[in-house]
Amino acid sequence: MTEKLVTIFGGSGFIGRYLVRHLAAQGWRVRVAVRDTQSAAFLRPAGNVGQISLIPVSITDEASVAAAVHGADAVVNLVGVLYERGKRSFQKIHVDGATNVAKAAVAAGVKRLVHMSALGADQNSPSAYARSKDAGEMAVRGIFPGVTIFRPSVVFGTEDGFFNTLGRMAQLSPAIVFFTNTNPHAPAGGGAKFQPVYVGDVVEAIAQSLTGEGHAGKIYELAGPRVIDMREACTIVNRETQRRRLLLGVPYPIAKVLAVFLQFLPKPLLTPDQVKLLEVGNVATGRRPGLAVFGITPTTVEVVVPTYLKRFRPLQQTKKLRLQAR
Numbered sequence: 001m002t003e004k005l006v007t008i009f010g011g012s013g014f015i016g017r018y019l020v021r022h023l024a025a026q027g028w029r030v031r032v033a034v035r036d037t038q039s040a041a042f043l044r045p046a047g048n049v050g051q052i053s054l055i056p057v058s059i060t061d062e063a064s065v066a067a068a069v070h071g072a073d074a075v076v077n078l079v080g081v082l083y084e085r086g087k088r089s090f091q092k093i094h095v096d097g098a099t100n101v102a103k104a105a106v107a108a109g110v111k112r113l114v115h116m117s118a119l120g121a122d123q124n125s126p127s128a129y130a131r132s133k134d135a136g137e138m139a140v141r142g143i144f145p146g147v148t149i150f151r152p153s154v155v156f157g158t159e160d161g162f163f164n165t166l167g168r169m170a171q172l173s174p175a176i177v178f179f180t181n182t183n184p185h186a187p188a189g190g191g192a193k194f195q196p197v198y199v200g201d202v203v204e205a206i207a208q209s210l211t212g213e214g215h216a217g218k219i220y221e222l223a224g225p226r227v228i229d230m231r232e233a234c235t236i237v238n239r240e241t242q243r244r245r246l247l248l249g250v251p252y253p254i255a256k257v258l259a260v261f262l263q264f265l266p267k268p269l270l271t272p273d274q275v276k277l278l279e280v281g282n283v284a285t286g287r288r289p290g291l292a293v294f295g296i297t298p299t300t301v302e303v304v305v306p307t308y309l310k311r312f313r314p315l316q317q318t319k320k321l322r323l324q325a326r
Protein backbone atom coordinates (compact mmCIF):
# COMPACT_ATOMS: atom_id res chain seq x y z
CA MET A 1 0.00 0.00 0.00
CA THR A 2 1.29 3.50 -0.84
CA GLU A 3 1.65 5.79 2.16
CA LYS A 4 -0.39 8.96 2.15
CA LEU A 5 1.27 12.16 1.01
CA VAL A 6 1.18 15.38 3.02
CA THR A 7 2.52 18.73 1.82
CA ILE A 8 3.76 21.03 4.56
CA PHE A 9 4.25 24.72 3.80
CA GLY A 10 6.68 26.25 6.29
CA GLY A 11 8.03 22.80 7.18
CA SER A 12 11.53 24.18 7.75
CA GLY A 13 10.41 26.52 10.56
CA PHE A 14 10.33 25.90 14.31
CA ILE A 15 6.98 24.07 14.45
CA GLY A 16 7.41 22.67 10.94
CA ARG A 17 10.50 20.60 11.70
CA TYR A 18 8.71 18.86 14.58
CA LEU A 19 5.70 18.17 12.37
CA VAL A 20 7.86 16.76 9.57
CA ARG A 21 9.54 14.34 12.00
CA HIS A 22 6.23 13.41 13.66
CA LEU A 23 4.38 12.66 10.42
CA ALA A 24 7.37 10.83 8.90
CA ALA A 25 7.50 8.62 12.01
CA GLN A 26 3.80 7.84 11.45
CA GLY A 27 4.58 6.65 7.92
CA TRP A 28 3.41 9.65 5.88
CA ARG A 29 5.32 10.63 2.76
CA VAL A 30 6.19 14.24 3.48
CA ARG A 31 6.68 16.93 0.86
CA VAL A 32 8.16 20.03 2.43
CA ALA A 33 7.40 23.23 0.50
CA VAL A 34 10.16 25.74 1.24
CA ARG A 35 11.70 28.78 -0.39
CA ASP A 36 15.24 27.47 -0.02
CA THR A 37 15.49 23.70 -0.39
CA GLN A 38 19.22 23.66 0.37
CA SER A 39 18.89 25.21 3.80
CA ALA A 40 16.01 22.80 4.55
CA ALA A 41 18.08 19.71 3.62
CA PHE A 42 18.57 19.00 7.34
CA LEU A 43 15.00 17.62 7.29
CA ARG A 44 15.78 14.66 5.00
CA PRO A 45 17.29 12.37 7.66
CA ALA A 46 14.00 12.65 9.60
CA GLY A 47 12.60 9.92 7.34
CA ASN A 48 13.64 6.86 5.36
CA VAL A 49 15.36 7.29 2.00
CA GLY A 50 12.91 9.11 -0.30
CA GLN A 51 10.25 9.55 2.37
CA ILE A 52 10.85 13.30 2.74
CA SER A 53 11.09 15.45 -0.36
CA LEU A 54 11.74 19.18 -0.65
CA ILE A 55 10.12 21.39 -3.24
CA PRO A 56 10.97 25.06 -3.90
CA VAL A 57 7.92 27.26 -3.30
CA SER A 58 7.03 30.78 -2.43
CA ILE A 59 3.59 30.87 -0.89
CA THR A 60 2.88 34.08 -2.82
CA ASP A 61 3.44 32.35 -6.16
CA GLU A 62 0.26 30.53 -7.24
CA ALA A 63 1.93 28.22 -9.77
CA SER A 64 4.56 26.91 -7.33
CA VAL A 65 1.91 26.43 -4.63
CA ALA A 66 -0.23 24.41 -7.07
CA ALA A 67 2.75 22.21 -7.99
CA ALA A 68 3.49 21.62 -4.29
CA VAL A 69 0.00 20.28 -3.47
CA HIS A 70 -0.37 18.17 -6.61
CA GLY A 71 -1.25 14.59 -5.62
CA ALA A 72 -1.30 15.35 -1.88
CA ASP A 73 -3.87 13.75 0.43
CA ALA A 74 -3.38 16.42 3.06
CA VAL A 75 -1.90 19.91 3.26
CA VAL A 76 -0.66 21.86 6.26
CA ASN A 77 0.08 25.58 6.03
CA LEU A 78 2.46 26.77 8.75
CA VAL A 79 3.80 29.80 6.92
CA GLY A 80 3.79 32.94 9.00
CA VAL A 81 5.88 36.03 9.70
CA LEU A 82 6.16 38.05 12.91
CA TYR A 83 7.11 41.31 11.25
CA GLU A 84 6.70 42.95 7.85
CA ARG A 85 9.66 43.73 5.67
CA GLY A 86 9.64 45.02 2.08
CA LYS A 87 7.19 43.04 -0.03
CA ARG A 88 6.73 40.51 2.76
CA SER A 89 3.62 42.07 4.31
CA PHE A 90 1.18 40.37 6.68
CA GLN A 91 -1.46 40.66 3.94
CA LYS A 92 0.76 38.92 1.37
CA ILE A 93 1.81 36.04 3.64
CA HIS A 94 -1.11 35.48 6.03
CA VAL A 95 -3.97 36.31 3.66
CA ASP A 96 -2.89 36.12 -0.02
CA GLY A 97 -0.48 33.20 0.60
CA ALA A 98 -3.04 31.29 2.67
CA THR A 99 -5.62 31.93 -0.09
CA ASN A 100 -3.24 30.44 -2.66
CA VAL A 101 -2.80 27.31 -0.55
CA ALA A 102 -6.55 26.87 0.01
CA LYS A 103 -7.39 27.39 -3.67
CA ALA A 104 -4.68 24.95 -4.77
CA ALA A 105 -5.90 22.40 -2.21
CA VAL A 106 -9.46 22.59 -3.60
CA ALA A 107 -8.22 22.33 -7.20
CA ALA A 108 -6.07 19.29 -6.35
CA GLY A 109 -8.89 17.50 -4.51
CA VAL A 110 -6.98 17.47 -1.21
CA LYS A 111 -9.02 15.82 1.55
CA ARG A 112 -7.59 17.51 4.64
CA LEU A 113 -6.32 21.06 5.04
CA VAL A 114 -4.80 22.41 8.24
CA HIS A 115 -4.19 26.13 8.60
CA MET A 116 -2.04 27.58 11.36
CA SER A 117 -3.38 30.80 12.81
CA ALA A 118 -2.62 32.29 16.24
CA LEU A 119 -4.38 32.96 19.52
CA GLY A 120 -5.67 36.52 19.45
CA ALA A 121 -6.59 36.42 15.75
CA ASP A 122 -9.22 39.13 15.70
CA GLN A 123 -10.40 41.67 13.14
CA ASN A 124 -10.66 44.27 15.94
CA SER A 125 -7.20 43.66 17.39
CA PRO A 126 -4.90 46.70 17.69
CA SER A 127 -2.17 44.51 16.15
CA ALA A 128 -1.90 44.24 12.36
CA TYR A 129 -0.42 40.71 12.81
CA ALA A 130 -3.52 39.53 14.71
CA ARG A 131 -5.90 41.23 12.25
CA SER A 132 -4.13 39.55 9.31
CA LYS A 133 -4.34 36.16 11.06
CA ASP A 134 -8.10 36.69 11.36
CA ALA A 135 -8.39 37.76 7.71
CA GLY A 136 -6.34 34.67 6.70
CA GLU A 137 -8.72 32.38 8.61
CA MET A 138 -11.77 33.98 6.96
CA ALA A 139 -10.24 33.74 3.49
CA VAL A 140 -9.30 30.07 3.89
CA ARG A 141 -12.67 29.09 5.38
CA GLY A 142 -14.42 30.80 2.44
CA ILE A 143 -12.53 28.62 -0.03
CA PHE A 144 -12.09 25.33 1.89
CA PRO A 145 -14.90 25.17 4.50
CA GLY A 146 -13.57 21.87 5.90
CA VAL A 147 -10.25 23.44 6.91
CA THR A 148 -9.05 22.74 10.46
CA ILE A 149 -7.65 25.87 12.07
CA PHE A 150 -5.25 25.95 15.02
CA ARG A 151 -4.69 29.02 17.17
CA PRO A 152 -1.73 28.41 19.48
CA SER A 153 -0.53 30.64 22.29
CA VAL A 154 3.25 31.16 22.49
CA VAL A 155 4.82 27.84 21.48
CA PHE A 156 7.86 26.58 23.40
CA GLY A 157 10.50 23.99 22.55
CA THR A 158 14.25 23.76 21.97
CA GLU A 159 14.34 26.15 18.99
CA ASP A 160 11.58 28.55 20.13
CA GLY A 161 11.85 32.30 19.72
CA PHE A 162 10.36 33.19 23.10
CA PHE A 163 12.38 31.55 25.90
CA ASN A 164 15.55 31.54 23.78
CA THR A 165 15.37 35.33 23.30
CA LEU A 166 14.95 35.81 27.06
CA GLY A 167 17.78 33.29 27.67
CA ARG A 168 20.08 35.20 25.32
CA MET A 169 19.16 38.44 27.15
CA ALA A 170 20.04 36.80 30.47
CA GLN A 171 23.37 35.69 29.02
CA LEU A 172 24.38 39.01 27.48
CA SER A 173 22.76 41.77 29.49
CA PRO A 174 22.69 42.78 33.16
CA ALA A 175 18.88 42.91 33.07
CA ILE A 176 16.00 40.92 31.58
CA VAL A 177 13.47 43.39 30.28
CA PHE A 178 9.71 42.95 30.23
CA PHE A 179 6.90 45.41 29.57
CA THR A 180 4.12 46.35 31.93
CA ASN A 181 1.45 49.01 32.27
CA THR A 182 1.68 49.38 36.02
CA ASN A 183 4.28 49.25 38.82
CA PRO A 184 6.37 46.17 37.89
CA HIS A 185 6.68 45.22 41.59
CA ALA A 186 2.91 45.25 42.16
CA PRO A 187 1.17 41.86 42.02
CA ALA A 188 -0.57 42.89 38.77
CA GLY A 189 2.59 44.42 37.31
CA GLY A 190 3.98 41.26 35.72
CA GLY A 191 3.09 42.35 32.20
CA ALA A 192 1.40 40.38 29.46
CA LYS A 193 -0.12 37.00 30.24
CA PHE A 194 0.54 33.89 28.14
CA GLN A 195 -0.36 30.24 28.16
CA PRO A 196 2.75 28.68 26.63
CA VAL A 197 2.09 25.43 24.78
CA TYR A 198 4.67 22.73 23.99
CA VAL A 199 5.56 22.26 20.34
CA GLY A 200 5.26 18.46 20.73
CA ASP A 201 1.64 18.86 21.85
CA VAL A 202 0.90 21.22 18.95
CA VAL A 203 2.19 18.78 16.32
CA GLU A 204 0.41 15.84 17.96
CA ALA A 205 -2.89 17.75 17.64
CA ILE A 206 -2.17 18.60 14.00
CA ALA A 207 -1.27 14.98 13.22
CA GLN A 208 -4.49 13.70 14.80
CA SER A 209 -6.56 16.24 12.88
CA LEU A 210 -5.18 14.85 9.61
CA THR A 211 -6.45 11.34 10.25
CA GLY A 212 -9.16 11.54 12.90
CA GLU A 213 -12.82 12.22 12.32
CA GLY A 214 -14.75 15.32 13.36
CA HIS A 215 -12.01 17.93 12.95
CA ALA A 216 -13.14 19.33 9.58
CA GLY A 217 -14.35 22.93 9.82
CA LYS A 218 -13.21 23.28 13.44
CA ILE A 219 -11.14 26.00 15.11
CA TYR A 220 -8.96 24.92 18.05
CA GLU A 221 -7.19 27.03 20.65
CA LEU A 222 -3.95 25.41 21.71
CA ALA A 223 -2.74 26.53 25.11
CA GLY A 224 -0.60 25.12 27.90
CA PRO A 225 -1.73 24.06 31.36
CA ARG A 226 -0.87 27.32 33.11
CA VAL A 227 -1.17 31.07 32.56
CA ILE A 228 2.07 32.90 33.29
CA ASP A 229 2.98 36.57 32.97
CA MET A 230 6.15 38.04 31.55
CA ARG A 231 7.69 38.57 34.98
CA GLU A 232 7.26 34.87 35.78
CA ALA A 233 8.71 33.90 32.39
CA CYS A 234 11.76 36.08 33.16
CA THR A 235 12.04 34.51 36.64
CA ILE A 236 12.04 31.03 35.08
CA VAL A 237 14.77 32.16 32.67
CA ASN A 238 16.86 33.65 35.50
CA ARG A 239 16.59 30.40 37.46
CA GLU A 240 17.27 28.02 34.58
CA THR A 241 20.21 30.02 33.22
CA GLN A 242 21.57 30.24 36.79
CA ARG A 243 21.87 34.00 36.54
CA ARG A 244 20.69 36.69 38.92
CA ARG A 245 19.74 39.34 36.42
CA LEU A 246 17.69 42.34 37.35
CA LEU A 247 14.09 41.90 36.14
CA LEU A 248 13.39 45.29 34.63
CA GLY A 249 9.71 46.19 34.14
CA VAL A 250 9.52 48.87 31.45
CA PRO A 251 6.26 50.81 30.89
CA TYR A 252 4.57 50.22 27.52
CA PRO A 253 4.96 53.85 26.35
CA ILE A 254 8.76 53.41 26.61
CA ALA A 255 8.51 50.00 24.90
CA LYS A 256 6.75 51.72 22.00
CA VAL A 257 9.57 54.23 21.62
CA LEU A 258 12.21 51.45 21.85
CA ALA A 259 10.36 49.44 19.22
CA VAL A 260 10.50 52.31 16.73
CA PHE A 261 14.31 51.87 16.69
CA LEU A 262 14.59 48.10 17.27
CA GLN A 263 12.33 47.32 14.30
CA PHE A 264 15.15 48.35 11.93
CA LEU A 265 17.60 45.66 13.11
CA PRO A 266 18.25 42.99 10.41
CA LYS A 267 16.13 40.64 12.54
CA PRO A 268 13.98 43.05 14.59
CA LEU A 269 14.12 42.45 18.33
CA LEU A 270 10.82 44.28 18.76
CA THR A 271 8.40 46.10 16.47
CA PRO A 272 5.63 48.59 17.34
CA ASP A 273 3.09 45.99 16.20
CA GLN A 274 4.56 43.36 18.55
CA VAL A 275 4.21 45.80 21.46
CA LYS A 276 0.49 46.09 20.62
CA LEU A 277 0.26 42.28 20.54
CA LEU A 278 2.04 42.00 23.89
CA GLU A 279 -0.33 44.50 25.50
CA VAL A 280 -3.29 42.28 24.63
CA GLY A 281 -1.66 39.10 25.98
CA ASN A 282 -2.08 35.57 24.68
CA VAL A 283 -4.43 33.48 26.81
CA ALA A 284 -7.04 30.99 25.55
CA THR A 285 -10.58 32.39 25.56
CA GLY A 286 -12.04 28.98 26.37
CA ARG A 287 -14.71 29.59 23.73
CA ARG A 288 -13.05 27.04 21.40
CA PRO A 289 -12.03 23.44 22.04
CA GLY A 290 -8.38 22.72 22.76
CA LEU A 291 -5.85 19.96 23.39
CA ALA A 292 -8.29 17.95 25.53
CA VAL A 293 -10.29 17.03 22.40
CA PHE A 294 -7.19 15.20 21.18
CA GLY A 295 -6.66 13.45 24.52
CA ILE A 296 -3.45 15.42 25.04
CA THR A 297 -2.38 16.39 28.56
CA PRO A 298 -0.52 19.66 28.01
CA THR A 299 3.19 19.55 28.80
CA THR A 300 4.40 22.07 31.37
CA VAL A 301 7.09 24.69 30.83
CA GLU A 302 8.91 23.29 33.87
CA VAL A 303 9.45 19.91 32.21
CA VAL A 304 10.92 21.11 28.92
CA VAL A 305 12.34 24.63 29.20
CA PRO A 306 15.18 23.74 31.63
CA THR A 307 16.54 21.24 29.09
CA TYR A 308 17.39 23.94 26.56
CA LEU A 309 17.97 27.05 28.66
CA LYS A 310 21.07 25.31 30.09
CA ARG A 311 23.04 26.59 27.14
CA PHE A 312 22.77 30.15 28.48
CA ARG A 313 24.33 29.30 31.84
CA PRO A 314 27.68 30.81 32.82
CA LEU A 315 30.60 28.91 31.29
CA GLN A 316 31.88 27.74 34.69
CA GLN A 317 28.55 26.00 35.33
CA THR A 318 28.73 24.15 32.04
CA LYS A 319 32.33 23.11 32.76
CA LYS A 320 31.36 21.96 36.25
CA LEU A 321 28.55 19.83 34.81
CA ARG A 322 30.92 18.21 32.32
CA LEU A 323 33.49 17.43 35.00
CA GLN A 324 30.81 15.96 37.27
CA ALA A 325 29.69 13.71 34.41
CA ARG A 326 33.17 12.19 33.90
Ligand SMILES: NC(=O)c1ccc[n+]([C@@H]2O[C@H](COP(=O)([O-])OP(=O)(O)OC[C@H]3O[C@@H](n4cnc5c(N)ncnc54)[C@H](OP(=O)(O)O)[C@@H]3O)[C@@H](O)[C@H]2O)c1
Pocket (backbone or CB within 6 Å): 009, 010, 011, 012, 013, 014, 015, 016, 033, 034, 035, 036, 057, 058, 059, 060, 077, 078, 079, 080, 081, 093, 116, 117, 118, 119, 151, 152, 153, 154, 155, 156, 161
Ligand atom coordinates in the same frame (compact mmCIF):
# COMPACT_ATOMS: atom_id res chain seq x y z
N1 LIG B 1 6.01 29.91 17.32
C1 LIG B 1 5.00 30.44 17.99
O1 LIG B 1 5.09 30.73 19.20
C2 LIG B 1 3.67 30.64 17.30
C3 LIG B 1 2.56 31.08 18.07
C4 LIG B 1 1.34 31.28 17.43
C5 LIG B 1 1.21 31.04 16.07
N2 LIG B 1 2.30 30.61 15.36
C6 LIG B 1 2.12 30.39 13.92
O2 LIG B 1 2.58 29.09 13.59
C7 LIG B 1 3.15 29.10 12.28
C8 LIG B 1 4.56 28.52 12.34
O3 LIG B 1 5.31 29.24 13.30
P1 LIG B 1 6.88 29.00 13.51
O4 LIG B 1 7.21 29.51 14.86
O5 LIG B 1 7.23 27.60 13.12
O6 LIG B 1 7.47 30.03 12.44
P2 LIG B 1 8.91 30.06 11.77
O7 LIG B 1 9.89 29.26 12.54
O8 LIG B 1 9.23 31.50 11.53
O9 LIG B 1 8.67 29.35 10.38
C9 LIG B 1 7.94 29.98 9.38
C10 LIG B 1 8.08 29.19 8.11
O10 LIG B 1 7.43 29.93 7.06
C11 LIG B 1 8.27 29.90 5.92
N3 LIG B 1 8.03 31.04 5.04
C12 LIG B 1 8.09 32.35 5.33
N4 LIG B 1 7.77 33.08 4.26
C13 LIG B 1 7.51 32.20 3.25
C14 LIG B 1 7.12 32.32 1.89
N5 LIG B 1 6.95 33.52 1.30
N6 LIG B 1 6.91 31.20 1.16
C15 LIG B 1 7.09 29.99 1.72
N7 LIG B 1 7.46 29.80 2.99
C16 LIG B 1 7.68 30.90 3.75
C17 LIG B 1 9.66 29.91 6.50
O11 LIG B 1 10.56 29.44 5.54
P3 LIG B 1 11.92 30.21 5.21
O12 LIG B 1 12.96 29.41 5.91
O13 LIG B 1 11.97 30.14 3.75
O14 LIG B 1 11.80 31.62 5.73
C18 LIG B 1 9.50 28.96 7.67
O15 LIG B 1 9.62 27.62 7.24
C19 LIG B 1 3.09 30.55 11.79
O16 LIG B 1 1.96 30.72 11.00
C20 LIG B 1 2.97 31.35 13.08
O17 LIG B 1 2.30 32.57 12.88
C21 LIG B 1 3.51 30.41 15.94
